[in-house]
Amino acid sequence: MPLDNPQSAARKFNLVGTRPVRPDGVDKVTGRARFGADAVAPGMLVGRILRSPHAHAKIKSIDTSKAEKLSGVKAIVTRDDFPDKTDGDALLYDVLYNVMAREKALYEGHAVAAVAATSASVARQALKLIKVDYEVLPHVTDVDEAMKPGAPVLHPKMFTDGVEPKPKKASNIVRRYEFGHGDVAAGFKHADVIVERSFKTEATHQGYIEPHACLASFGPDGQAELWVCTQGHFMVRDTCARLLGMDVSKLRVTASEIGGGFGGKTTVFIEPVALVLSKKANRPVKVVMTREEVFKSTGPTSSASMDVKIGATRDGRIVSADMELRYQGGAFQGSPVEFGAMAAFAPYDLENVRTIGYDVVCNRPKQAAYRAPGAPMANFAVESVIEEIAHKLNIPSIDMRIINAAKEGTKSSYGPIYGPIGLRATLERAKEHPHFKAPLGKNQGRGMACGFWFNFGGQSCVTMNVGIDGTVSLTVGSPDIGGSRASMCLMTAEELGIPYDKVRAVIADTGTLGYSDVTDGSRTTFATGMACIQAARDAIKKLCARAAQIWGISEEAVTWENGYAKPAGPNAGDFAPLSLKEIAAQAAQTGGPIAGHYELNADGAGVSFATHICDAEVDPETGFTKITRYTVLQDAGKAVHPSYVEGQFQGGAVQGIGWALNEEYIYGKDGRLQNAGFLDYRIPVCSDLPMIDTVILEIPNPGHPYGVRGVGETSIVPPLATVANAVSHAVGVRMTELPISPPKLLKALETLPQQKKAAE
Amino acid sequence: MSAVHVSAKINGDTVEYVCEPDETLLDVLRNRLGLTGAKEGCSTGDCGACSVTIDGRLTCSCLVLGAEAEGRDIGTIEGMAKGDALHPLQRKFLEHAALQCGICTPGFLVAAKSLLDHNPKPSETEIRFALAGNLCRCTGYDKIVRAVMDAAAEMRRA
Numbered sequence: 004m005p006l007d008n009p010q011s012a013a014r015k016f017n018l019v020g021t022r023p024v025r026p027d028g029v030d031k032v033t034g035r036a037r038f039g040a041d042a043v044a045p046g047m048l049v050g051r052i053l054r055s056p057h058a059h060a061k062i063k064s065i066d067t068s069k070a071e072k073l074s075g076v077k078a079i080v081t082r083d084d085f086p087d088k089t090d091g092d093a094l095l096y097d098v099l100y101n102v103m104a105r106e107k108a109l110y111e112g113h114a115v116a117a118v119a120a121t122s123a124s125v126a127r128q129a130l131k132l133i134k135v136d137y138e139v140l141p142h143v144t145d146v147d148e149a150m151k152p153g154a155p156v157l158h159p160k161m162f163t164d165g166v167e168p169k170p171k172k173a174s175n176i177v178r179r180y181e182f183g184h185g186d187v188a189a190g191f192k193h194a195d196v197i198v199e200r201s202f203k204t205e206a207t208h209q210g211y212i213e214p215h216a217c218l219a220s221f222g223p224d225g226q227a228e229l230w231v232c233t234q235g236h237f238m239v240r241d242t243c244a245r246l247l248g249m250d251v252s253k254l255r256v257t258a259s260e261i262g263g264g265f266g267g268k269t270t271v272f273i274e275p276v277a278l279v280l281s282k283k284a285n286r287p288v289k290v291v292m293t294r295e296e297v298f299k300s301t302g303p304t305s306s307a308s309m310d311v312k313i314g315a316t317r318d319g320r321i322v323s324a325d326m327e328l329r330y331q332g333g334a335f336q337g338s339p340v341e342f343g344a345m346a347a348f349a350p351y352d353l354e355n356v357r358t359i360g361y362d363v364v365c366n367r368p369k370q371a372a373y374r375a376p377g378a379p380m381a382n383f384a385v386e387s388v389i390e391e392i393a394h395k396l397n398i399p400s401i402d403m404r405i406i407n408a409a410k411e412g413t414k415s416s417y418g419p420i421y422g423p424i425g426l427r428a429t430l431e432r433a434k435e436h437p438h439f440k441a442p443l444g445k446n447q448g449r450g451m452a453c454g455f456w457f458n459f460g461g462q463s464c465v466t467m468n469v470g471i472d473g474t475v476s477l478t479v480g481s482p483d484i485g486g487s488r489a490s491m492c493l494m495t496a497e498e499l500g501i502p503y504d505k506v507r508a509v510i511a512d513t514g515t516l517g518y519s520d521v522t523d524g525s526r527t528t529f530a531t532g533m534a535c536i537q538a539a540r541d542a543i544k545k546l547c548a549r550a551a552q553i554w555g556i557s558e559e560a561v562t563w564e565n566g567y568a569k570p571a572g573p574n575a576g577d578f579a580p581l582s583l584k585e586i587a588a589q590a591a592q593t594g595g596p597i598a599g600h601y602e603l604n605a606d607g608a609g610v611s612f613a614t615h616i617c618d619a620e621v622d623p624e625t626g627f628t629k630i631t632r633y634t635v636l637q638d639a640g641k642a643v644h645p646s647y648v649e650g651q652f653q654g655g656a657v658q659g660i661g662w663a664l665n666e667e668y669i670y671g672k673d674g675r676l677q678n679a680g681f682l683d684y685r686i687p688v689c690s691d692l693p694m695i696d697t698v699i700l701e702i703p704n705p706g707h708p709y710g711v712r713g714v715g716e717t718s719i720v721p722p723l724a725t726v727a728n729a730v731s732h733a734v735g736v737r738m739t740e741l742p743i744s745p746p747k748l749l750k751a752l753e754t755l756p757q758q759k760k761a762a763e
Numbered sequence: 764m765s766a767v768h769v770s771a772k773i774n775g776d777t778v779e780y781v782c783e784p785d786e787t788l789l790d791v792l793r794n795r796l797g798l799t800g801a802k803e804g805c806s807t808g809d810c811g812a813c814s815v816t817i818d819g820r821l822t823c824s825c826l827v828l829g830a831e832a833e834g835r836d837i838g839t840i841e842g843m844a845k846g847d848a849l850h851p852l853q854r855k856f857l858e859h860a861a862l863q864c865g866i867c868t869p870g871f872l873v874a875a876k877s878l879l880d881h882n883p884k885p886s887e888t889e890i891r892f893a894l895a896g897n898l899c900r901c902t903g904y905d906k907i908v909r910a911v912m913d914a915a916a917e918m919r920r921a
Contacts, residue, residue: 024857031865032853034800036838040868041799123790124783212804212812212901213866262802262866263900294805414846485901534768574787646860650902681809681898689904690888690895 017565017614018497019709020610022646025489026507027260036260038577039216044287047218048077050280050673051126052273053116053133054289054300055108056574058142058366059155062135065116077124078284079133079649081116085279088248099246099370101483102275109157109334110366111675112299117286119280142366142674146308146331149175149365157334165740175364177570178338180344183357183415190323192395194314198392199707201310202384204723204741205667206331208303209373210686213262214294215301219277220287225249227281229256231274231372233262235521236484239274240513244748254278254601257512259481265658266372272301298679302371303331303668305338307380318404319396323355324348324416326520328381330362335370338362339377345417346720347381349455350404350426350612352413366674375456375716379659379723383741386452386724391737400728401439404453404614405430413502425638425702426612427700430624432698433614436569439632439638446630447620447732454613454720459524460605461705464517465534467506467528467542470599473584475499477508477538481531485654485715487648490528491535493643494709498539500566501583517602525713530605531706536708541680542599549586549593554578607706613637615656615721626749628664628730634696640704640712652718653695659722661687669740768870771911773798773830774842784828789813791829792839800869804898811897814870814877815839821877823896840869843876847882851914852876853921871897874909883919887912 030036055062067079085103089095099105104113114134122125141155148154156173163170165179191197217231217576233239236258244251261268273290281288292300306366308329315321326347332338344360358381393400408427414420417557433451434441443449466478481487488508498508547561550568553562560575563570567580590597618632635652642648663684669677676685703710724739731737736751764884766781771795781787782791787806792798792815801824808823816838845849852870852875862868871894878885878893882904885893891904899907 022860025860027865028857028862029849029853031862031868032856032872033844034798034850034869036865040803041793122783124785202780210898211864211866212810212898212900213802213864214804260866261864262792262804263864265900291803294807315783472783486860587775644860646906647863650860650863650906652901653905654901658900680807681805682807684902685900688895688898689908690891691905692891695903695905 006543010710016497018493018503019641019643020645022644023489023503025486026492027483027488035414035455036116036258038213038262042230042259042289044220046217046373047287047289048119048284050117050119050277050288050626051127051130051292052114052276053130054296055104055111055113055115057108057137057139058111058144059140060108061138061140062106063113063138064136066134067116068215070129071119071129073125073129073132075121075692076118076129078119078280079116079120080276080279080283084283084287088246095245098242098271101335102272102375105519106571110368110655112296112368112515114276114300117280118525119284144365144670146306146329146363146365146366147330148328149363150361157366157640161364172370177364178505180341180360181357182344184414185355185636187323187325187355189271189357191314193316193322195317196392196395197312197314198388199312200388200393200739202387202739203308203484204383206303206306206367207373207662207666208298208684209265209267211263211265211267214292214297215268215273216287216291217274217277218287219274219281220284221278223285226253227278229254229274230238230259231256232259232261234261234484234523236266236482237480237513238521239271242271243275244256247278254332255512255514256355258510261482261484265374266376266485266523267302267446269372269523270302272547278471279733294681297678298684299676300368302333302369304373305332305370306374306668307343309381310739311384313392314657315396317394317396319393319398319406320371321351321353321407326358326385328358328360330360331365331367333367333403335369336362336364339372339378343377343381346455347376347385348416350409350453351407353407353416367533374548374658374719378454378456378720379662382452382454383723386721387727387737387739389727401430401434401451416428422705423612423702424610424612425700428702429612429636429638432636433616434699436616436634436636436698437594438616438632438696443618444620446623447618447729448729449616449618450616450725450728450732451616452721452728453726456611456717456720458524458529458608458611459526460525460530460608461520461524461526462604463519463531463534464602465531465538465600465601466516468536469542469583469587471587471590473505473524473582473587475506475507477535478511478516479508479531479535480516481511481522481527484522485650486644489647490532490643494532495535495539498536499543499583500564525715526608529608529707529711530603531645532711533605533707534601534603537601537603538599541601545597545599546583546586547599549590550581552593553581553589569596609640609704610704611638611712611714611717613717615725617725617729619726621730621733621748623734623752626745626752628743628748630693632693634698635713635718636698636700636715638700638702639714640714641710642699643711645699648699648714649697651714652697654717655716656695656722657687660726661717663723663726663741663743665742691698696724765829769833771834772836774839778870782837783869784830787825788827788832789824790869792824797860798839798841801882802866809841811874812867812870814873815874816877821874821888843872850876852911855914858897859913861902861910867897867899868908871899872909879915879918883915885915
């Protein structure tokens with residue numbers, strides 16, 4: 004789409020960049036906001052799902068007869084109630100298979116049946132009465148094990164794509180990816196120092212505090228409604244409609260307030276099940292996951308295994324960089340290894356670079372997107388090696404990063420040539436930051452890392468209606484996960500030239516607005532925000548036309564300035580400016596309601612870079628790591644609501660700290676998850692952390708009228724390496740496996756004397 | 764199982780309800796009384812999203828049976844504002860942008876109020892430990908801690 008760019012940096016904003024209270028704020032501090040599980044409907048039943056206790060098993064039969072006879076049970080569904088209507092669409096078939104197991108259960112927690120009953124206790128009893136006859140099969144949960152020739156194969160028809168010749172034997176390797184340019188082998192010949200290391204990271208869960216929840220109501224006329232917490236209700240509508248063979252227009256989906264997503268609510272799990280239960284019971288059915296179900300049956304991100312080799316000359320210039328990445332994405336194809344392979348070396352300007360990625364399946368829940376999917380683990384491996392090379396060359400690692408930093412015009416490791424980017428700016432600001440120069444205490448170390456994320460644009464649809472009193476009702480199709488309504492109102496009010504509190508944003512249901520993509524890829528403030536600005540401009544055009552009509556002059560002779568229609572010049576006539584409110588009051592007399600509308604499929608999202616600094620203190624007695632100071636410096640393009648930009652920086656950093664230090668999926672030999680709860684899967688708590696300092700840099704994105712770049716995802720990319728580098732500097736041992744849990748660190752400390760000896 | 768009849772005070776009002784013996788107080792509040800401000804994040808007492816006070820004591824309502832509330836005085840997020848006047852903590856959470864998705868917010872507010880009721884001048888460390896039973900996945904806690912410190916300072920001035 005054509006984009007005007009009125010010199011974003013030079014534009015003076017009245018509202019954008021201020022920090023007003025969000026429009027949904029009072030509801031959220033008083034308990035009034037309605038989230039997924041808060042929905043009710045008359046005659047509502049409770050839906051619950053029976054899940055496989057086995058990591059890999061053939062489902063020979065399912066006997067529901069006893070459960071059906073239990074008083075209060077209104078419907079039971081199994082795979083037989085989900086006929087395949089996917090019409091050869093392999094990815095959609097995977098969704099269907101993940102929603103309800105078919106011939107095999109592919110992971111512990113895979114849904115095998117569901118019940119709708121008059122109460123939760125009846126539903127629970129009914130699940131116990133369903134008899135599933137399993138034939139337990141050998142399983143595999145580790146990515147490297149899953150790739151071995153003798154590993155149990157999940158899908159008998161999976162023949163690796165992207166290798167020549169295509170294998171004739173089925174395996175768990177879905178696809179091979181390759182990115183890069185130059186000649187890595189030739190490049191290494193010029194290196195004065197080469198570091199080669201292998202790394203592993205465990206799967207982590209998005210850990211949103213709100214479990215998945217939905218309320219489905221399927222009428223006998225074939226029309227249905229769904230109330231659901233999701234990052235994209237249009238996606239939910241389209242996916243469910245296709246899985247169930249419905250007309251898209253007959254399913255109306257309303258997005259509730261959403262209690263966190265981080266990528267994990269960008270697909271469907273319980274929604275098709277609730278719809279089919281509702282249809283069968285002919286009553287509304289609410290399904291709410293337990294926390295255990297969230298851990299076992301929704302998508303964590305991939306675990307990863309990676310080998311990195313980087314060569315540099317004595318002056319710190321990287322001459323060659325090579326990497327292999329192996330990500331398991333659970334039981335179905337689609338691990339984010341492609342993004343990992345693209346993002347791994349994205350911060351650097353490299354002549355010779357290659358990344359090879361393998362997408363692998365194993366007996367774990369199907370991965371779902373998690374904030375900058377695939378990038379944090381790859382970045383951990385690369386930024387750890389950069390740190391080590393800098394150390395070997397006796398160059399401060401920040402200088403080594405600056406020497407090699409990508410800039411405008413750099414051909415990125417994944418192909419495109421960068422426009423204006425802010426990596427170098429974040430590094431230079433980091434170098435000047437007081438944190439960087441602060442003294443360190445005993446057992447403390449300082450680490451840093453750079454990170455990158457692509458950012459996404461995509462489809463958005465926006466309508467804004469001008470009320471008779473001149474206030475504006477803004478209707479957007481993007482669920483608001485973290486304050487986006489405030490940003491939408493700010494941009495709309497800015498463009499219209501009216502006060503912030505005269506615009507109210509609501510999230511439309513799928514029946515009342517055009518399609519909008521899922522809130523993901525850090526796209527909403529960028530793309531939906533751009534649609535808001537354009538919808539406001541559309542309304543302004545109409546407001547000017549109404550003013551022209553009132554004044555009896557031509558439309559071209561009217562301009563819009565700070566909320567007022569004005570004659571464009573002395574020749575247009577002498578009329579007192581008309582405010583939006585005055586024009587709105589006369590709408591009925593001048594042609595009826597005034598509305599602005601815009602739909603787009605946005606390009607030009609503008610990549611994003613960050614630099615993080617962390618101080619860590621290690622207790623050598625216990626192996627416990629405490630983060631004592633943390634600073635995030637990131638390019639936001641233009642911060643629309645700086646408080647929420649800071650919030651994104653801080654939240655991403657802390658999720659990354661959790662990933663680095665304590666979060667992991669722990670599997671037993673039986674292939675069962677051993678820590679499916681917040682007690683044993685420990686996300687960072689308040690007392691684990693210091694304040695997270697932030698520095699917002701604004702290098703305008705030429706692809707947005709105000710210069711906005713997405714900010715949500717980049718912040719989780721650098722922390723893994725930043726923390727690992729800090730720990731490494733604190734105790735002199737390089738940690739190559741995450742999380743750096745106390746037992747793992749203690750073990751590494753025990754081998755330290757040998758390591759030092761070997762180095763001598 | 765026969766239902767249990769319970770009489771309790773909730774946010775100052777006398778309330779009567781019947782519940783099943785295995786129903787949690789959280790289930791009763793949410794499903795029988797329409798008080799959905801308390802959230803179920805884990806049902807194991809690990810996330811604090813269901814925080815309420817029972818006779819002034821901070822409690823995870825998912826760990827208490829509805830039947831156990833007999834004769835007790837329950838405080839929930841719905842009772843925190845006085846009419847249309849927000850509690851200083853609620854106002855400061857808004858001003859500091861101490862919430863993103865907002866699902867943990869009621870629990871944090873109930874827990875923070877409980878802290879300030881007992882300790883009007885907490886240090887940052889005391890705040891961090893007092894709120895360590897409440898999980899937030901969005902904010903990294905920075906703005907939450909600042910909001911509580913600011914609210915405490917304002918309440919001390921009042």
